[in-house]
Amino acid sequence: MADYQAFKVELADNIAHVQINRPEKINAMNAAFWSEIVEIFQWIEDTDAVRVVVLSGAGKHFSSGIDLMLLASVANEMGKDVGRNARLLRRKILKMQASFNAVDQCSKPVLAAIQGYCLGGAIDLIAACDMRYAAEDAQFSIKEIDMGMAADVGTLQRLPRIIGDGMLRELAYTGRTVDANEARSIGLVNRTWPDTASLLDGVFAIAREIAGKSPIAVAGTKEMITYMRDHRIDDGLEYIATWNAAMLQSTDLRVAMAASMSKQKPEFAD
Structure with a gap:
């Protein structure tokens, strides 16, 4: 199994644990994140020993979303020509969408275990998972609206089927924070646990149950x-x-x- 810059990946008991591993940066999604997640999920697809995936974040938070340094690097690539800038941005967006499409299209169930911050791009990521579970300190926010942009990596396309059209519109238009209890009540997460340790224990128990099926x-x-x-x-x-x-x-x-x-x-x- 390869070593990754943005992830830690382990396989045990037919369960692949894919952990975003940049806790010092609140697991912000840097350039390595977007390419490595495609590689990891291709390995998952190709490995018959993997039957279920648990996706988590190292440290106190699941993820703060897209790394601002990555956004700055994209801005530095832009020039004066509007047409060429648009083509550049479109390529970047489609490439990032493909990263989460790899999660969505995985033939094995993907269970997200979420603690602390789950913001912006992290919402796009968990929307591509089969099920979502949270610790009671989890905080969810579609932050893109506060950055002057529309979310463009899957949130607006996948969340209506998860939490309903009206609730998605409220959260996407306001960018307000949703705590774990509200997340459970609107169907964003299936279940909550008091803390990160019990969250992971609970999610892995569900994963083991699924892994025992055909x-x-x-x-x-x-x-x-x-x-x-x-x-x-x-x-x-x-x-x-x-x-x-x-x-x-x-x-x-x-x-x-x-x-x-x-x-x-x-x-x-x-």
């Missing part, structure tokens, strides 16, 4: 849920029929049925 069944379930974001019900029913025409032939089905009948825990191959 990886074929989990991947198929995620694929179908994701597909339904952009398709009609009858499209989804047609897709699952075609999908399961192949996947129901997996040995995982026989293993699961035998374990259920014998009241034993099933053991699935990677």
Whole structure:
């Protein structure tokens, strides 16, 4: 497994722990972050031993969002020509979007464990995850509005399906801070824990439970849920029929049925 500048990655018990590892910079997303996260999630996709991903931040905070030094470096690349500046910015934005698309498109479930600050670009990141969990000190804010810009890396596209259109508009227009209790009440996070240690214990317990299921069944379930974001019900029913025409032939089905009948825990191959 490679060494990374912005991340620490560990694999144990079929769970990949991907930790943003810049605590001295409040886990701000620097240039290395955006390229490394694509590489990491490609490794996750290619590694059958990985069945679930836990995404966290080292130290007191999950992430303060995009590193301001990175924004300054982009500004320094701009010249006097509006057309060329627009082309440069568009390329940068699309590249950053691709970084979080890699998380969203991962075939394995991604669970975010959030403590402290989760601001700006960090909201874009957790919106690309399957589930979100928080410590009681977590603070969420769509900060881009206070920087004079619209969020452009996924928040405005993914959050309506998570917390609803009206609530997203309120948070995106105001930039106000949401605490852990409100985050749970609006559906931004599934569950909260008193502190970071209990948060990680709880999230890893959920991850272990998922990792114990058939990886074929989990991947198929995620694929179908994701597909339904952009398709009609009858499209989804047609897709699952075609999908399961192949996947129901997996040995995982026989293993699961035998374990259920014998009241034993099933053991699935990677």
